[in-house]
Amino acid sequence: MLKIYGAPVSVHTRKVIIVCKLKGLPYQLVPVVPVVPGSVPPNWRELSPTGLIPVMQDGEFTLADSSAICAYLDRTHPRPSVYPSAPRDHATALWLEQYAGGTLFRQVVHPLFHETVVSPNLLHEPSNAHRVDDVVTRVVPEVFGYLESVCGNGHLAGSALSIADIAVTSNLVTLQYLGFMLDHSRFSKLAGLLDRTIRLPAFIEALRAEQQSVQQMGLKGDFLKPVLA
Ligand SMILES: N[C@@H](CCC(=O)N[C@@H](CS)C(=O)NCC(=O)O)C(=O)O
Missing domain, CATH: 1.20.1050.10 (Glutathione S-transferase Yfyf (Class Pi); Chain A, domain 2)
Structure with missing residues (x-):
């Protein structure tokens, strides 16, 4: 199952969650709030080179940045697409x-x-x-x-x-x-x-x-x- 590291009220985490829901993709939300020091996993800098949320893990594949994540999910699960074709x-x-x-x-x-x-x-x-x-x-x-x-x-x-x-x-x-x-x-x-x-x-x-x-x-x-x- 996809893992999404982030916080539900974060603008960019929500963006990824919405795309998962539109596409019917199950995901596990791993709570991370970068401004709360204890909430980040020990390998956080490896997962998120910017330190920002969200981060997505699809098996061995890790991706930080909501735009890259949404573009990736649109390629792996094209319907419904969230990017117009024209x-x-x-x-x-x-x-x-x-x-x-x-x-x-x-x-x-x-x-x-x-x-x-x-x-x-x-x-x-x-x-x-x-x-x-x-x-x-x-x-x-x-x-x-x-x-x-x-x-x-x-x-x-x-x-x-x-x-x-x-x-x-x-x-x-x-x-x-x-x-x-x-x-x-x-x-x-x-x-x-x-x-x-x-x-x-x-x-x-x-x-x-x-x-x-x-x-x-x-x-x-x-x-x-x-x-x-
Ligand atoms: N370009 C990034 C921006 C991510 C971003 O700014 N995330 C905010 C939360 S919505 C964050 O991690 N803030 C924590 C901080 O600034 O330390 C993306 O689209 O994923």
């Missing part, structure tokens, strides 16, 4: 997956997670309110404005669910767990994407399974109540 749709999906991990996560979700969860709860350091304010007032409008401009009323790349929808939605879920709710009137198409995507059976299953961690970490999962009821 060249432009395929390239758009790769671009938005990259934008989700490189910009939406790095510039928005990661700093807000760090300042509101990691610093106060794990490092026992004060949050940097100035950094939070900068992300919310300067970075969010820019990043969400771009995503809103590429959102239609369907999928982000092509006419079916793709890795782009999964990657963007996974970030938005974690952001809302932190209490930074998406402004539906300002970013209505993005809100529509979030709303549609979290209602997919694979998302519902994954989100339901992570609610225990959400509660243990004191995150805000109430927005999912109508979806998971």
Whole structure:
């Protein structure tokens, strides 16, 4: 069985879990939270050269990085594919997956997670309110404005669910767990994407399974109540 090292509320671990669920792939989740020192296995640096989660093991084959893992799983289990086949749709999906991990996560979700969860709860350091304010007032409008401009009323790349929808939605879920709710009137198409995507059976299953961690970490999962009821 596939092993996935990671944490269910992690944006990139969730991305891999959703792809496994869509493809009906059984997996074993091995809990690893890199910011909690005792939680990493002794050979962690061998498994994850970056120290980041997720890592996947398929037998002897080990792969770090969610994008590489999802691309691998799409080759080993092609149906349903999460990468469009038309060249432009395929390239758009790769671009938005990259934008989700490189910009939406790095510039928005990661700093807000760090300042509101990691610093106060794990490092026992004060949050940097100035950094939070900068992300919310300067970075969010820019990043969400771009995503809103590429959102239609369907999928982000092509006419079916793709890795782009999964990657963007996974970030938005974690952001809302932190209490930074998406402004539906300002970013209505993005809100529509979030709303549609979290209602997919694979998302519902994954989100339901992570609610225990959400509660243990004191995150805000109430927005999912109508979806998971
Ligand atoms: N490019 C990597 C990014 C992975 C990543 O940033 N993971 C986060 C959790 S979502 C992490 O491990 N954070 C722990 C840390 O920054 O120490 C991927 O897509 O897998």
